[in-house]
Amino acid sequence: MKKIVLAIALACFALAATAAPETYSIDPSHSAVRFGYDHLGWTFQQHRFDQFSGKLTLDRAARTASIDVTIDANSINTGSALFNGQLKEARFFDAANHPSISFKADQAKFDGDKLVSITGDLNIKGISKPVTLKLNSFVAGPHPIQKKRDGIGANAVAKVNRSDFGMDFQVPLVADEVALAFTVQAFKDR
Known part of the structure; x- marks a missing residue:
């Protein structure tokens, strides 16, 4: 009997140690995609995209993660x-010919146990460039209000040069460097 209990305990431990990746869907009502840049040396302009969707996959045991986000270029809001x-x-974004912006990273x-950065490809206007998002904060676990749902909360930033994506109009008068900011709340898929 002791051997059976020990075998079951070891099997459960092995399963816990090799937990499967979990997939989370971004909650757009509690997330944001923003960008900002220096305008003429006078102000730092900040704008956003109102429509986006995406999935995050997290395997805490293996310490792996991936992100697949699509942004509607026509939803720009200044x-x-x-x-x-x-x-x-x-x-600029050429939204008629390139209606989607994407970020895929793994x-x-x-x-x-804390995710601190993730690198992947940012695709704007059909041009892909590697970008590293640095996470200022990252939380994974039971949601504080929706306690029966596991979630992820994260704030990430990156900097890119817009000229790398074919948007060099008025550089350097309007800054080439653009600050990206992502606020993400996502819930585990059921």
Whole structure:
């Protein structure tokens, strides 16, 4: 009997140690995709995209993670309909020909159990460049309000040069360097 109990305990321990990856879907009502840049040396302009979706896969035991996010380029929101239209033009996002922006990453770096960065490809206007998102915060576990649901909360930042994506209009008058900021809340898929 002791051998059976010991065998079951060891089997359970082995299963726990090799936990399967868990997939999470981004909750757009509690997430944000923003970007900012220096404008003429006078102000730091900040804008956002209102429509995006994505999945995150996390394997805490193996310390691996991946992200697959799609952003609707036509959902750009600067607070000005005129400026939204200008940024959708070919000299910027070219949203008519490239309606989606994507970020796909699977090169994760952990500090203990905490995800600290993830590297992958950012695709804008059909041009892909490697980008590393640095996480300022990362939490995974039972959601504090929806206690029966596991979730992920994270804030990540990166910097890119817009000219790398064919958007060099008015550089250097308007900064080439763009700060990206992602606030993500995601829930485990059932």
